[in-house]
Amino acid sequence: MSADHAERLARIAAEAERSCSPDAAAAYLTAPMSESERNDALALIRWFRRRYPSAAERLAYVRRAHRRWRRDR
Amino acid sequence: MKGTEFDELAFFAALGASGARALLIGRRALVVLGLPVLTADYDFWIHIDDIECFNAAAEPFDLMPTRGPAEARRHGRYALENDEHVDVLVARAVPTTEGQRVEFDDVWSRRRAYPLTPAISVVLPAHADLIATKRFASRPKDLEDIRLLQLLEGEGES
Numbered sequence: 001m002s003a004d005h006a007e008r009l010a011r012i013a014a015e016a017e018r019s020c021s022p023d024a025a026a027a028y029l030t031a032p033m034s035e036s037e038r039n040d041a042l043a044l045i046r047w048f049r050r051r052y053p054s055a056a057e058r059l060a061y062v063r064r065a066h067r068r069w070r071r072d073r
Numbered sequence: 074m075k076g077t078e079f080d081e082l083a084f085f086a087a088l089g090a091s092g093a094r095a096l097l098i099g100r101r102a103l104v105v106l107g108l109p110v111l112t113a114d115y116d117f118w119i120h121i122d123d124i125e126c127f128n129a130a131a132e133p134f135d136l137m138p139t140r141g142p143a144e145a146r147r148h149g150r151y152a153l154e155n156d157e158h159v160d161v162l163v164a165r166a167v168p169t170t171e172g173q174r175v176e177f178d179d180v181w182s183r184r185r186a187y188p189l190t191p192a193i194s195v196v197l198p199a200h201a202d203l204i205a206t207k208r209f210a211s212r213p214k215d216l217e218d219i220r221l222l223q224l225l226e227g228e229g230e231s
Binding site: 016017018019020021022028029038042044045046049052056058060061063069 | 108109111210214
C-alpha cells in the first residue's frame with residue numbers, strides 16, 4: 001500500500017469515526033426522508049426480515065456476508 | 074479455537090450461562106432486529122461488576138481481554154480479541170453527545186431477550202435505549218442506524 005493510499009484511508013477512517021455535534025445530528029435526524037429513499041429502505045428491511053425470519057439466521061447471514069466482503073475486497 | 078471456527082451460538086450460550094449482565098449493542102443488535110447492515114465486530118455494554126464472569130465466559134473461545142478488570146473499569150472500555158473482535162463498554166453510565174446520562178441499570182431493567190434457539194437468547198436494550206446508545210458517539214454511521222431504527226419502529230416492529 002502506498003503512503004498516499006494509506007493517508008487517504010486514514011482520512012476516510014477519521015471522517016467515519018468523528019462525532020457529529022448535537023446540532024448537526026439533530027439536523028440530520030429531523031431532515032425528512034424522500035419517499036423513494038424511504039420506500040427503498042423499507043423494501044430492503046422487509047426483504048431481509050422475510051428472508052431471515054429468526055435472529056439466529058440474521059446473525060449467521062451477517063457473518064457470511066462479512067466473510068465474503070473480506071475475501072472479495 | 075480461532076475466529077474462522079468461531080461458534081457464535083455457543084458464544085451467546087456461554088454468555089447467557091455466565092450470569093453476566095451483558096447487552097448486545099452496536100450494529101449486531103440492529104441485525105438481530107432485522108436491519109440489513111454489515112459489521113465485523115461485536116459490541117457489548119456490560120455491568121461494571123461483571124467483567125470477570127464475562128471474560129471467563131469468553132475465554133474458552135480464545136477471546137483475550139486487552140485490559141485487566143481494574144484497568145478496564147478505570148477506562149470504561151476494553152476489547153476481547155482473537156480473529157474476532159468484541160468491544161466491551163463497562164461504564165455505570167454514559168453521556169450522549171446531547172448530555173443525556175444513560176444509566177446501565179435503567180437500560181438493563183428494560184432489556185429484551187431475543188431467542189436464537191429454544192435454549193439460547195441474546196439480550197438487547199429496548200428500542201429507545203438502543204437508539205440512546207447510538208448517541209454516545211453520534212458518528213455518521215450511528216445517525217444512519219438511528220434512521221433505520223426509526224423506520225423499523227414506524228413499521229410497528231421494535
